[in-house]
Amino acid sequence: MKRGSLAAILALATVLGIVMVLAGLDLSPGPADPASAPPGGKTGTATADPGSLQSRQERGRYLAQVANCMGCHTAQGGQPYAGGKELPTPFGTFITSNITPDRQTGIGNWNEQDFWKALHEGKSRDGRPLYPAFPYTEYTKISREDSDAIFSHLQSLAPVVQENPPGRIQFPYNFQPLLSLWRFIYFKPGVYETDSGQSGEWNRGAYLVQGLGHCSACHAERNPLGAVVGAAGGETLGGGQIMGSNWYAPSLTSGSEAGSSGWPLGEIAQLLTTGVSSKATTSGPMADVVRQSLQHLTAEDARAMAVYLKSLPESAQRPLPAAQAINEQGRAWLERGSAIYEKHCKDCHGPSGEGAPGIYPPLAGNRGVVMTPPVNAIRSILIGGYPPSTSGNPRPYGMPPFAQVLRDDEVAMVLSYIRTAWGNAASLVTRDQVDKSRVGLH
Amino acid sequence: MEGMKTFFLMMAICSAALAFGARVAVAAPVDVPDTMAERVKPCAACHGLESAAGRDGFYPRLAGKPKGYLFNQLRDFRDGRRYYRPMALLLENLSDEYLMEMASHFADLKQPYPPPEPANLTPGEAALARRLIENGDPARNIPACVECHGKALMGTPPYIPGLLGLPRMYMVAQFGAWRSGGLLRGRKANCMSEIGKQLTAEESNALAAWLASRPMPEHDFSAAPLAAQMAQRCGDLVRSGAER
Numbered sequence: 001m002k003r004g005s006l007a008a009i010l011a012l013a014t015v016l017g018i019v020m021v022l023a024g025l026d027l028s029p030g031p032a033d034p035a036s037a038p039p040g041g042k043t044g045t046a047t048a049d050p051g052s053l054q055s056r057q058e059r060g061r062y063l064a065q066v067a068n069c070m071g072c073h074t075a076q077g078g079q080p081y082a083g084g085k086e087l088p089t090p091f092g093t094f095i096t097s098n099i100t101p102d103r104q105t106g107i108g109n110w111n112e113q114d115f116w117k118a119l120h121e122g123k124s125r126d127g128r129p130l131y132p133a134f135p136y137t138e139y140t141k142i143s144r145e146d147s148d149a150i151f152s153h154l155q156s157l158a159p160v161v162q163e164n165p166p167g168r169i170q171f172p173y174n175f176q177p178l179l180s181l182w183r184f185i186y187f188k189p190g191v192y193e194t195d196s197g198q199s200g201e202w203n204r205g206a207y208l209v210q211g212l213g214h215c216s217a218c219h220a221e222r223n224p225l226g227a228v229v230g231a232a233g234g235e236t237l238g239g240g241q242i243m244g245s246n247w248y249a250p251s252l253t254s255g256s257e258a259g260s261s262g263w264p265l266g267e268i269a270q271l272l273t274t275g276v277s278s279k280a281t282t283s284g285p286m287a288d289v290v291r292q293s294l295q296h297l298t299a300e301d302a303r304a305m306a307v308y309l310k311s312l313p314e315s316a317q318r319p320l321p322a323a324q325a326i327n328e329q330g331r332a333w334l335e336r337g338s339a340i341y342e343k344h345c346k347d348c349h350g351p352s353g354e355g356a357p358g359i360y361p362p363l364a365g366n367r368g369v370v371m372t373p374p375v376n377a378i379r380s381i382l383i384g385g386y387p388p389s390t391s392g393n394p395r396p397y398g399m400p401p402f403a404q405v406l407r408d409d410e411v412a413m414v415l416s417y418i419r420t421a422w423g424n425a426a427s428l429v430t431r432d433q434v435d436k437s438r439v440g441l442h
Numbered sequence: 443m444e445g446m447k448t449f450f451l452m453m454a455i456c457s458a459a460l461a462f463g464a465r466v467a468v469a470a471p472v473d474v475p476d477t478m479a480e481r482v483k484p485c486a487a488c489h490g491l492e493s494a495a496g497r498d499g500f501y502p503r504l505a506g507k508p509k510g511y512l513f514n515q516l517r518d519f520r521d522g523r524r525y526y527r528p529m530a531l532l533l534e535n536l537s538d539e540y541l542m543e544m545a546s547h548f549a550d551l552k553q554p555y556p557p558p559e560p561a562n563l564t565p566g567e568a569a570l571a572r573r574l575i576e577n578g579d580p581a582r583n584i585p586a587c588v589e590c591h592g593k594a595l596m597g598t599p600p601y602i603p604g605l606l607g608l609p610r611m612y613m614v615a616q617f618g619a620w621r622s623g624g625l626l627r628g629r630k631a632n633c634m635s636e637i638g639k640q641l642t643a644e645e646s647n648a649l650a651a652w653l654a655s656r657p658m659p660e661h662d663f664s665a666a667p668l669a670a671q672m673a674q675r676c677g678d679l680v681r682s683g684a685e686r
Contacts, residue, residue, distance in 0.1 A: 076530070077521025275535075291535040348472060348483070356472040383528065384484050388535035395540055397480065400487030401528050404496050441527060 053152065060153030063146050066301070067139070067212040068293035069154075072096045082106070082160040087133050088244035091226060092169035094133040102159035115151040116144060121189050129179050131169070132187070132226065141192040141211030186227040205308025208301060209237075213293075218242050218249035218285065219258075238315050241373075246437045247284045248375050250368070253315040257371055260309050268306035273297055274392030278357035280368065281387050283380055291388035326420075330428060337417025340410055344402065345418075353422045359397045364422035374415065374429050378437040381411050403441055408434040478547040484532060485544075491553050493609050499526075500612050505553035510600025512545035514679070555607035561655035563648065571652035574645060582640045587649075590672050592665045595653070599665060601680040610654035617646035633676040 064070070073096045075084035083098040101108040107115070107125075114125040122136035123129055130136060142150075172178060192207045209215050221229040221240035228236050239251030239258070250257035260268045263279060271277040275290040282290050297305070326334070348360040355362035363369050369377050384401035387393065402411065409431045419426035474480060488494075488501040495501075504512065517538065519529035533541065561568070573579075575595070578586035588595065590602050597604035605613075620638025641649075673680055 077523055287535045348474075350470075350472045354471055356474045359474045360472060362471075383531045384487070385532055385534065386484070386536055389537035389540045394537065395481060395543065396536075397474065398484040398532070400484040401532055402487065403528065405487055441531075 056149050057153045057156045060149035060151065060156075062296065062298075063212060064150045064153050065293055065296040066208065067142070067150065067214070068289060069099065069150070071288060071292040073099050079160045079162065081154065081157060082162040082164075084162060084164040089133060089226065090243065091131075091173040092167060094131060094167040094169070095164050098160065098162050098164055099154055100157050100160040100162075101155045102161050105161055105163045106159060107154065108159055110151075112148050112151050115154075116147045119147050119150075120144075120191070122183065122187060129176070129183055131167075131179065132182075135214040135217045137187055137228065138211060138214035138217055140187075140189045141207065143191055146212070182225060182227070186225070199307075201304045201307050202311060204301065205304035205306070208305050209308050213305070215252065219252050220249075237312060241375075242285060245285065246375055246379050246439060248371070248373055249285070250371060250376075251315060252309060253312045254317070255314060256317070257367060259312065259314065260306070261312070261314060263310065265303060265306045265310060268309055269299070269302040270392070272305060273302050274390045275387040276358055276393050276396065281361045283385055283387065284376065287385070287388045290390060295388065295390040295392070326428075333413055333428065334417050334420060336410075337413035337415070338421070340406070340414040341417055341421075344405070345414065348399075353418065353424075360399075363418050364424060366424075369415075370419055370424050370426035372427065374419070374426070374433065375437055377415055377418075378411065378429065378434050381406070381415060382434070382437060382441060403438065408438070478543060482544055482547055485548075492556060493612060495611070500609075500615055502608065502612055503553065504548040505551035507549060507603050508597050508599040508601060509542075509545045509549035511597070511603045512548055513542050514601065516541040516545060555658045556609075558657050559610055559651075559654040561651060563651050563655070567644075567648040568652055570645060571648040574641075574649060575652075579640075584637055584640050585672065585675075590668060590676065594659050594665070595656070596659065596665065598668050602668065605653050606656050606658055608654065610650045613650035613653060614647060617641065617650065621646075632678040633672075634679060 070080055072085055072087065073081050073083050075082070075086075075096075078084055079100075081098070081100045083096040085096045087094040087096065098106040100106040103109050110125055117123050117125070118130065118134075119136060119139045119142055122132065122134070122140070192211050194203050195206070198206075216228055216236040219239055220236045221238060222243065223229055226243065229238075229240075237252040239254065240249055241247075242249050252258050252260070255262065258280075267277045267279055271280055271282065272290065272294045274295065275282045275287055294302075345363075349355045349363050350360075353362060353364035353366075355364075361368070371377070380399060382401065382403040384399040386398035387396040389396060406414070411434045412429045412431045415434075416428040418424065419429065485504070488496055489504050490501070491503060491505065493501065493503045515524060516533060518524035519526060520533040520536065520541070522530060563571070574584065575587040578584045578589070587605065590598060591605050592598045592602070595605045617638055620635050621641070623635060638646075668676075668680060
């Protein structure tokens with residue numbers, strides 16, 4: 001994967017670099033491109049009226065929550081918005097910046113225009129292109145008005161003096177012209193454009209999902225250069241491995257993964273804002289997103305997101321792995337899995353995987369359990385965990401971690417059993433798959 | 443054609459099974475008690491009623507420890523101030539209020555203590571341990587254990603844990619962690635990491651063995667409040683996370 005991406009980037013660099021030099025294109029950081037004045041964007045001059053400034057800051061606080069700025073710009077146990085969180089990726093480790101208004105170490109010297117340039121164009125105050133680990137590829141859809149409101153909220157925070165170390169980006173990704181090239185190919189600035197054929201609610205939902213919520217930053221496949229596949233146009237929520245983690249963000253456009261076309265709107269909104277519903281439970285990075293961001297959605301915005309998500313057209317089905325003929329060895333494997341299930345899982349998930357919907361997820365017919373790849377189910381067994389504490393579900397029930405209790409082959413056996421019992425018909429899980437998922441547990 | 447038939451047959455079986463699964467889930471979901479005991483079941487995978495050595499470490503019992511102490515540990519694990527990744531992952535998305543409820547649950551849990559361990563100490567080692575416990579070593583700025591952990595060594599609620607009823611190996615490991623500032627604790631300078639760094643291996647081993655060999659007090663003990671100068675010196679440990 002890594003070698004492939006390296007070869008790909010070098011090949012691309014060579015070919016496109018030559019083409020662009022011939023075409024006289026300037027790859028160096030330059031003045032803002034014409035997209036800095038998007039259609040429908042406001043110029044956003046600050047008003048002196050304190051009442052209105054306060055209401056704008058309040059709106060900005062909400063929008064910053066929806067955009068989950070804090071989720072990345074806060075280190076574990078650190079000061080909110082002071083940055084310092086490490087984001088591991090195949091290209092190196094990025095370290096988030098301090099976006100409190102401290103003048104030396106934060107963005108105290110920035111103005112609305114600087115902030116807009118970062119959000120909309122992916123460029124820093126000094127004109128340097130930013131790495132798309134900062135999701136400007138999605139944030140570019142945010143309106144100028146909302147950008148200004150978020151900025152006014154950030155500027156109203158208490159400044160935190162915190163100098164964060166620079167990221168550790170590997171060669172050749174630390175070579176800036178390559179980043180400019182990447183942007184040239186994969187990034188097109190542009191505020192969300194209303195689809196006049198759809199309702200206002202649908203458009204609001206689309207704006208939230210595509211822009212502020214930046215769902216496709218995770219729920220999309222990325223090519224070896226880290227660009228969202230299909231970003232140039234079309235749907236981008238087809239699911240993908242989350243960079244630098246052992247989690248798979250399921251497709252939001254597939255009924256066999258996390259598509260919600262068959263769900264009542266209320267249940268979609270409930271899952272987004274409380275972290276649990278009778279049909280699914282959030283875990284891993286999605287639980288983080290619910291706690292940090294989605295639980296703060298207004299009822300209207302949660303419903304708008306649900307309307308949009310529910311409307312997403314079903315993507316082409318991925319070919320399912322052919323049903324395996326289970327040989328004697330496989331049957332023995334499943335029998336041992338069944339015994340482990342009996343001992344460790346049955347009490348909560350029930351003798352037939354029926355669970356207790358909304359509390360302990362049913363496993364029979366559970367899409368998260370039979371999904372390919374099985375990484376999320378493996379991860380859940382290894383690390384356990386609780387859905388987030390939210391105002392709608394403040395005292396969640398949880399799952400014990402089994403990394404300390406079960407060996408890799410035992411995890412593989414019990415999950416293989418769960419994936420083939422009670423009508424589930426997914427592939428068996430191997431010890432190696434479990435072993436790979438142990439990365440980052442200590 | 444044959445493949446097609448098999449496919450449809452499979453589909454039919456799967457849908458039937460799914461429908462069945464869904465019906466079962468609606469008809470007879472697992473009955474889940476609405477209690478804290480049910481909610482802390484994930485803890486029990488490692489933390490049994492008694493302390494136990496596990497595959498990757500030592501899992502101390504939680505029953506009866508002071509509420510504020512437990513809350514601070516939960517919060518510190520979650521926020522990375524006390525480093526142990528499995529605990530951080532488990533608690534990642536839980537609120538302070540909920541962690542406090544969990545702490546409260548375990549603090550109120552009654553569980554008899556195990557019998558004392560055999561001492562295996564030379565008279566010199568026992569005397570060394572007793573001296574440190576009662577007097578500390580003022581020359582090295584080591585306070586007496588009883589100053590914070592209580593005359594009966596049963597802790598000073600709500601933040602200071604007791605030292606009796608703990609296995610020797612657990613205490614040896616904790617002394618090591620305070621001293622090295624390693625995986626578990628003592629990353630930040632505070633009173634207990636300073637004390638841990640002052641203690642020699644001989645001293646901490648003697649303390650652990652002596653403490654583990656002491657029986658629990660037979661009747662109730664009343665813990666005096668923490669002396670002001672100790673509260674100040676150990677401010678980082680005796681305040682709740684929110685106040686830090």
